[in-house]
Amino acid sequence: MPPETYVRLQCPNCSKQWTGRPGTLPEANDDFDCPDCGSTKSLAEFARTEHDLETMKQFS
Numbered sequence: 001m002p003p004e005t006y007v008r009l010q011c012p013n014c015s016k017q018w019t020g021r022p023g024t025l026p027e028a029n030d031d032f033d034c035p036d037c038g039s040t041k042s043l044a045e046f047a048r049t050e051h052d053l054e055t056m057k058q059f060s
């Protein structure tokens, strides 16, 4: 995996933005807790753009 590969994430609830390494994230369909507000949604809903969603799925 190239070192610059990352997924841009944004919480749909509180709008917190951060980035994650694809290999360290759960599967796109798995539940994920926002580290800021604690709301639980599938990880796919945290992807900031379609491109980020594709990157997320590619490495899950």
Ligand SMILES: [Zn+2]
Residues within 6 Å of the ligand: 011, 012, 013, 014, 015, 016, 034, 035, 036, 037, 038, 039
């Ligand atoms: Zn949040």
